[in-house]
Each structure stands twice: as structure tokens, then as C-alpha cells.
Amino acid sequence: MDISLSRCPAQNKVSPVARPDITEKNVNQLFKSDSFRDLSVQRLSGAIQVPTETFENLGRLGEDKRWDVFYNFEKYLKKTFPLLHEKLHLELVNEHGLLYTWQGSDEQLKPILLMAHQDTVPVAADTLSEWKYPPYSGHFDGQFIYGRGSQDCKNNLIAILSSITSLLDQDFVPRRTVVLSFGFDEETSGFQYGAARLSKRITDIWGPDSFAIVVDEGQTLIVDRFGRSFGIPQVSERGYFDLEVTVHIPGGHSSIPPAHTSIGILAQAVTTLENAAEANFPLELRTDNPFYTLLQCAAEDPSTEMPNELRDAIGDPQGTSKIVKLLSHDPIIKSLFHTTQAVTIFQGGNKANALPAFANGLINYRVSSTETVAQVREKLINTLKPVADKFGLKFTAGPKPGVGEPPAEVPEYTLALSWNNAALESSPVTSTDSPTWSTLTGVIKHVFDESVDGGDVTVAPMQIIGNTDTRYYWDLSPQIYRFGPGRDRHNDGPGGIHDVNEHVPIEVHLEAILFFHEFIRVFDEADLE
Template sequence: MVLKRRSLQPPVMHPRRRQDITQHNVGTLFNSKDFQNEVAHRLSGAVQIPTIAYDGMDPVGEDPRWDIFYQFSDYLERTFPRVYKALTVETVSTHALLYTWQGWDETLKPMLLMAHSDVVPAGQSATSEWSYPPFSGYYDGEFIWGRGSEDDKSNLIAMLTAVDCLLACDFKPQRTLIVSVGFDEEGGADQSYGARCLADTLLARYGKDSMELIFDEGIAGIEKRFGTDFALPATAEKGYVDVTIKVSVPGGHSSTPPDHTAIGFLAQTIRLIEDHPFPSQLIRHNPTLIYLRQAALLSKNMPDDLREAILGSQSSRKLLEYLDNDRERRAMVRTSTAIDVVQGGDKVNSLPENATVLVNHRIAIQDSVHVVKDHYVSLLSPWARRWNFNLNAFGARMHKNHEDGATRTDGTNDCGDLTLVASYELDPSPVSDTDDACFRWLSGTIRGVFGENVVVAPELLSGNTDTRYYWDLSPQIYRMSPWRASHDPRGTRMHTVDERMPVAGLLEMVKFYHEFIRVMDEVRR
């Protein structure tokens, strides 16, 4: 099957003004070994400060584990004195940072860059497995090693370095630039001391839809797929909900057990959940569909049968089969179900009275929190009726007598209670429009920095970023860490042992932010 590879890509974009900056920074400075080592040591120093965000931390001011962030903000001020002198730097909610580089043309909406300073724990049990101590920030000339080196201190250091380089050339922005730095992105779904307060501050100051675009972290954004380099800015991210299932039954001595203990009953519900996944569906506004079409038209080595499945009008079933055959691809078209935490039982000779399971869901574009709840009710109601459990689902008592179908009102409990509770409910994000000028500007800059042969296509992010608090500030939100994943042959190591950042990738990030700021300064609608 031969396809005409018509160009679906916007033109390459380079800054046109101030070619002296291009010659000095892009042409010379960014290629020098001294600059490479300076930027690497900036990131190394940032990694050495263990700004860990744990699940379940108490609020700032009450939990001393937040105090390490004072040291980190001091480090940034020492490392970037020129930035702190020229920009307005504010602290929000104690440890969040807001940098504002005021532009001289107030008719232009600001552009907003985002990052976060917190990191996940390194894990005491796994410390011995690290090649270098996880907070050493060791730099071997090729990689900066340590927790947070990739996620997300690399983006933060690259952004501030790009601004610093522009300041050194006496660049005066036309468009206001804002850099918003949260400190609890990794801290768990129930924490929002940083990003939420930053978003609220910006919303109160500038108003709804006041930002031209928002750019935040994401996957290592330049990947080779089907023999072709793809840049994959995420234009949407999945929703999120945790569902806790609790089985409660009478206890007793283990010498006279019933047919099923609380744990046994819970195991039955777990099997039901895993045996009945959410259906896969590829709908029109899922960014995955746009990516697949771009890949089918522009990639070098895609198998012909897959191209035909993507582009053919009668091949949707075959395409879904392809997506379902790999768990990474499947996550782009299905609400995921992950049995993550199970608890039950206290003692070997005592029957457990309670057993619980925590199930994590990343909600697909076509679904919602409401859809997830309905799924659980329809799936577990028949089971509860069969075993005569009282079903308390998401705040509503829903048990029906399994013999006659009548709603029970007498409060009796023939077997036990099955309780479903949802926590941290987040619907999927809005989808940014790839036909918008902002996506063309972003795509043109990416191709200008990484090469005109790079194919830019939107991606759906399966996780969640701090952008979940920023939806009201702009309809154009993109999530990508702008460096080539191929710089690390071991692949991305974020959130695991031996996290590291290639210095070549770090320099690419500096160059991208440097050029993106300049391109956005020259364009207008």
C-alpha cells in the first residue's frame, strides 16, 4: 500500500529578531564545554537538596519535612542572581515560586511555563541498588545522577538558565513570561498547597483564559517510533479516581471459620473487577487518534497493515485490537484499573472483621468519575445480592434482598457490609486544539530546535500534572519534557532506581526554552 506523504506539519520556526542572540547563545555558548559543565553543576546542586514530597504530609507550617524547601529556594537565588534581580520573584503558599518577566506590550497575553521542585522518595530499601547515592547529584561528564534529576528539576533548571542567557544578552520581552514552580506535585492526590495556590493567584491577577498558552512537564518528548523521530506534546491528560472497597463481616476464632472470610469475600470482588475491565474506545477528540493518523502518513517504517487499519474507514476494530495488545497503548484508549493496596487481618488465629482494597483508575477521555462509579455499582450489586451483603456505594445505601428484589428497610445484616468509597475525583482534562495557532507555534519551534524531520503529534498523558489546577487559565495547555529520549540508552528512569539526566538532553531543554520564549515573543494572533 503506497500512501502519499503529504505534509501535515507546520513550517519550521526560528526567531527572526536579535540575530546577535542567536549567534552568541545558540551558535556558540550552548555548544561550549564550559557552559555544558556549568548547567550540569546547576542541576547537580539542585538534586543534592532532598526536596521530597511524601504522601499524607501535614500542611506547610505543621509538618517539618517541608522545611527543606527553604534551602532549595535559597539555592535558586544564589545560582541565578541575574534572574532574581531582573524578574519579579514571589513566594506563594510558603514554598511555591512565581517568576514574572514583565513584557512591554500589554496587549499580548502572557505565556506560562511550569515546573515543580519536589521529588518522590528514593526508597530506603533500594538505596543500595543506586549506582551513586540518590541525592549525590553525581555528574560523570555524561549524566547527572539522582532523584529529581529528570523529574522535574531538569525542566526548572533549564527554564531559569534560558531566561538567564537571554538576560545576559539584554533581551527585553514584548510578551510577559511567567514561570510557575509548584512544590507538591508528587505529594499525593489529596495535597494541593502549591500548584492550586499558584493557579488561584494567577487567576485572581489575570483572569480566566488570560494565558496565551501553558507549557508543563511530561514524557521525554522526542521519541523514535516506526523509524521516525516524533515530538509528542500532550494536549490532554486522563482523569483520576481511587476507589476503596471494604468488606465487613463478623469476626471470631479461626478454629471455626465460615466458608469465606472477609479476605476471601474481598478476593472475589477483586477477581470481578479485574475480569471486567473498562471497554477500550477510540473517539474523535482523543489525541491518540491524531497521533496515529500522523504516524500512518509520515512515519518511515510502519507496517502496511497497521497503516491501513489507521487510515481505512472500515478498520476500527483492527485498530483497537492493535492498541489493546500492548498495555502502554491500551492505556491511551481505556480507563485503567490497578489493584494497588490490600489490607486485612490482624492475627493468625483471629478471623478478620474488615478487609479493604484500594483501586486506582486513570480515566479515559470518553469516561468520567461518574462512569467509573456506575461501573462499580453495576458490577458489584449482583454479587452483593447473591451473598446478601448490604451495599453502601459512594454514600448511597443500595442493598436489595436477593430473594425478592425488594429494598431492605429493616437494617438487618445477614452476611456483612460492602462499602465503596471514592477519593480524589478528577475528570479527564479538556483537550487542547491542535488547529490553534499556539500548537503551530509550538510545533514550529520544536522542529526548529530538533530538526525539520521531527514529526510533531499530540499525545494523551496517562498520568496527571500540576496543570489540573490551571484549566481555567488557558484552553491551550501542553505537557512535554523537551529532550530526546535516545540520549539515554537505558531509557527514562524517573521514579525508579538510578534516575539520571543526560547532559545532552539538559542542554536541548535549555535551547528549546530559550528559542520558544523568543518565538512566542514575536508572534501574535
């Protein structure tokens, strides 16, 4: 294969030049010390020990006491990072949103925005026996810190605050203002109490398109692929849509059952959706998919360990369908090729001898950039209406009432489709043709390049698999990135994100601290305007 014109974004290492004393004291000494390692374990472990669960059935903020856990977390942060709270301005937005401002000396420079969320998914009571250590113990076994939120995403939040504290200890004063935005309802849908209100407040202060770069959580930044290291800042995310399917027929005693109960009809509806998924959401790789750029970067590098058949397909402008065929055996890569569908909740019945009148299922969709939420809905309506017709049921489809409004009633003999206001279209794609991308690429290589074969990091854009709070920040900057700073090789798997035994390697946490420390310094010196 002959690729004469490079399609992989150019990249060069960029290191901070000013204040070499900070490099010596923090990077070369402090961050490599046992005492700082122990302090970092203590800080993250303590954050995990403050539960900050959020639930889909939460009531209004100020009325449901379960929101009050965030008062405890705010107190913990103030106690753990006193110097930061002395030097940075903290504004509480909508009671629990944390908006920090580290004022820079040059108001002509666009600020940078670092994000994270305080909340975690709940720990299911029936999984407690499966946890290796109690989920809110913050246990450290010498290699991993265990507990809910250790990966998602108190690791990033504490790393950001730790890195800034280390800079403050050295009397670092930024030229470019640094803003931190920590929401508290990322793991829920429909509330819009946290990041949505924070973004509005930030826009009120700074205005639209006012930030040089926005960075939020995402997939692990440094991964090993094709025999070498890649940095994969995520430049876009797919859309999001939840479909609820409800069946309502008369209940009764189980000794006089109909041919199909509400649960049976719901099961057929779900089976119909799963059987139609391949036709509804075919696999496709378009050349504007960020993953295609990553593949080009890998193929252009002769040192990558890549099958010739795949390398040739990547070099062929008409080879995308062959790439899909060669790579779709990997479920993670496959998910980047289409809208995904996952049945995540199935409820019905509460007694062995009672026929359930209602049965409910929830199906989660991550919408490909190749289609809209409306197009997905239309496919699902067309797929499920014949099920209602088959069982002689009325068929309805429409949005749910808003938060705090009374739920809509589903009449008897009805199969109903509904959705909430959390549906989200695919995000804009951040351009790699910018000085911001070049600077980000440079600091990634500065922190993570290694002097071993294949250890020099090739940075390429990627699409994130999930969704983040950046959905509310699109108007603040065209340069939005998502990632978790650290090397994937330190992990022993996915890390239990949203699962039992969630844990993070201490090495990943230390790498995140180093990255944010150097990121702030490099962007402080960068000419981006």
C-alpha cells in the same frame, strides 16, 4: 492507500530573527561548551541533593514539618540563580508556591506560562539497596544524572531557570511577559496547596483566558516511531480516580479462623475487578483521540516504515477497530484506547497469629475521554456489590471526608467503597488549528530537526498517559501543552520515574535548556493575537 486531503496539521520551521548575537553567543557557543555542560550538571545535581518528597499522609500545611523541605529548595534556587532572582519578581503563594514574573515591554501581548513542580515522590526505605547511587546524591557518571526528581521534574524546572538566566546574561528583554509557576504538591492527591492556589492567584492577577500558551511537564517530546522522528506535544490528558475498597469483619486469634478473612474477601474483590476490566473498559479508538491524528501524520508520510495493513486501516474511516487490534499489543498505546485500572496498594494484618479486622486496597483509574468519572464509579459499584452479597456483608459507597476532617468509620460486616476529592474529569483537548500550535510546531522543528534521513521532525498531537498540574489551569488558556523537551533516544529506558535509579541523560537536560531558550525567543516575536 490514497489520502488526497491531508489530515496532519501543517508545520513549518520557525526560528528567532531578532538578536542574532544571542543565537551566536548562546546557541552556537555557550550551550555547546564543556563549561556550560559542567555548570548544567552542577545545577541539576544540586537540586536533586535537596530532597523535596511529599507523602499521601501529610498533615496540614504549617502543622506538618515535612512541608518545610521546600524552604531549603527555595534557598537553593536563590543561591544558584542570583541574576534571575534579581531581575524577575518572585511571589510566594501559600508559603511554598513559586510564582515568577518576567515583565514584558508590551502589555498588549498575552503572556506565556511555563510550569513545573518542586516535589517528588518518596524513596521507599526498602528500595535503598536497589539504587545504583544514593537517591539524593545527584551522582553524574559522565552520561546520566541520578537521583529522585532528575526526570520528574527538576530537569524541566532547572532547565527553565537556566535558559532564562542565559537570556538575562545577554540583556534580553522580552516583549511578551513570561510567567513561571512551580507548585509543590503535584505528586499527592487531595491537598490542593500548590498549583491549585497558584492558578487562583494567577487568575486574580491576569484574569481567565489571559495566556497565549501554557506549557507543563509531560512525556518526552521527540520520539522515534515508524522509522522517523516525531514531536508529540500532549494536547490533553485523561481523567483520574482513586477507589479505596475496605473490608471490616471481626478480628480474633488465627487458631479460630473464619472461612474467609478480611484479606481473603478483599482479594476476591480485587480479583473480581481485574476479571471484569475487559468488559468494564473495552478498547476503543475514536477519531477525536489525539493519537489518531498522530497515526494519520505517520500514514500520510510515504517515508515512514509502517506495515501496509496498518497504513490501510488508518486511511479507512471505518478502520479504527482494526487499528486497535493491530496496535494493542503495545501496553503504552493500549492505555490510550480505554480507561485503565491498576491495583496499587493492598494492606491488611500486622501479626502472624492475629486475624485482621480491616483490609484495604486502592485501585487507580485513568479515565478515558470517552466516559466520565461518574460512569466509571457506577461500573465499579455494580461490579463489587455482588461480592458483598456473596459474603453477607453490608455494602456502602461514597466520598471520603475532606482533608483535616475525621475519617469515616466503616462498621463491622461491611464492604465499603470510598473516594477522595481528587477525582478529575478528562481535560479539554487543545486545538491544533491555531497560530499558537503553528508557532509551537515551528520552534520544535527549529530546535530538533536534523539533517539526516528521517531526522526532520513531524509534529503531531498526543494524549499524555498520566496527569499534571495543568488540571488547575484550564481556565487560563485554551492552548495548554505538556511535554519534556528532549530526544527519547538519549534515554536507556523509562528513566526510573517513580522507581529506583531515576536518572536523566545530560544530553536531554541540555536539549531542554536550548528548547526553553528558543521557545521564549520565538514566542516573543510571534503574532498570536
